[in-house]
Amino acid sequence: MEEPQRRIRAAYTESTITVYQAYRPEIGRPAVREGRFPSSWKRDRMTWIKPSFLWMMYRCGWGTKEGQETVLAVEISRDGFEWALRHACLSSYAPAVHPDRASWQRRLKRAPTRVQWDPERDLHLQPLPYRSLQLGLSGEAARQYADEWTVSIRDVTPLAHEIRTLVSSGDLESATRLLPPERPYPVADESLAHLHG
Template sequence: MVARMLREIRADFDAETIVVYQAYSAAVADAALAAGRFVAPFSFSRMTWIKPSLLWLMHRSNWGGKAGQERILAVRITRTGWEQALSRAVLTAPEPAVHGSAAAWSAEFARAAVHVQWDPERSLRGAALQHYSIQVGVGRGLIREFAEDWVVGVRDITPTVHKIAGLVRSGQSAKTRRLLPPERPYPLAPVIARRIHAGA
């Protein structure tokens, strides 16, 4: 088995698009599904966080069990939009190898259009693993572009995640493998990898 890098984007993607996951209330989810993109009551006035790791979002939303996060959406966006976001991103904490100094990071972070945070990836049972998963915060200045130009499809996968959660609770974790998305390492241009501190 090939060892994973410490900070690596793993995702379900094809030549043109990548799938990210979000958890919303029924009102936001139903409106997005009807329109095929995000529309009101989705908020265009605050940062929205997108995650290519389904299991990380399942940990965060308790498999759709948290209030306001009951519906799990698989959002397919263009790789052009995704990579534009990463190319404009600033880490949520200073990293000397990237920013040089905390003061330089602070100045860059204050005007950042996109935030990037690395958090421990999660197992099916929610345990923290020894490698990290990315979450990307798309800022208010890019929200319209995200919702209207990057999004090419929205799919409700709530029934699937509930089925997976049930299998895990009943001790049948092995049966979940065919239900999980085919997440694999996402290729990054070196300049973007350096910017978001991806790698070993």
């Protein structure tokens, strides 16, 4: 079956969804140890969460880029995630969604969350012809993410390194078996209508 151009793909349960971020060890390690983001994690800055494991691997270079050496799997409540989607604005102007550029800019300024649709990645981190969600959280949304929505935080850096080693050695079958089991996230089309630009 052909993939739709834009779709949220994620590992999720009845009540939670897993998203990924990568940080310096000084942030990542305490977050894993405490199961929540430390006070040094800036709640007043925009933070981007990615439900796609391979998109995160592309972004952080399998946990090798400076400042992104600790890859976190953050399990958050689906209620929080869906609130973020409902309150989001596209990060770039889309004539099919916004009446004009000024309306989009006003909405973007007010929105606590923003959405980008970026090309999904394969095991070689090459772009695929369809896109996955990246969700930016600021202000109220970033605070809720850190202090209310987060259920657990795991360090998946060893997993990232193991998959990368398998890919480098050409063992794509074993690498694929280790990937988190992502599937289409069940969100009503009308909930995403304002984000399909």
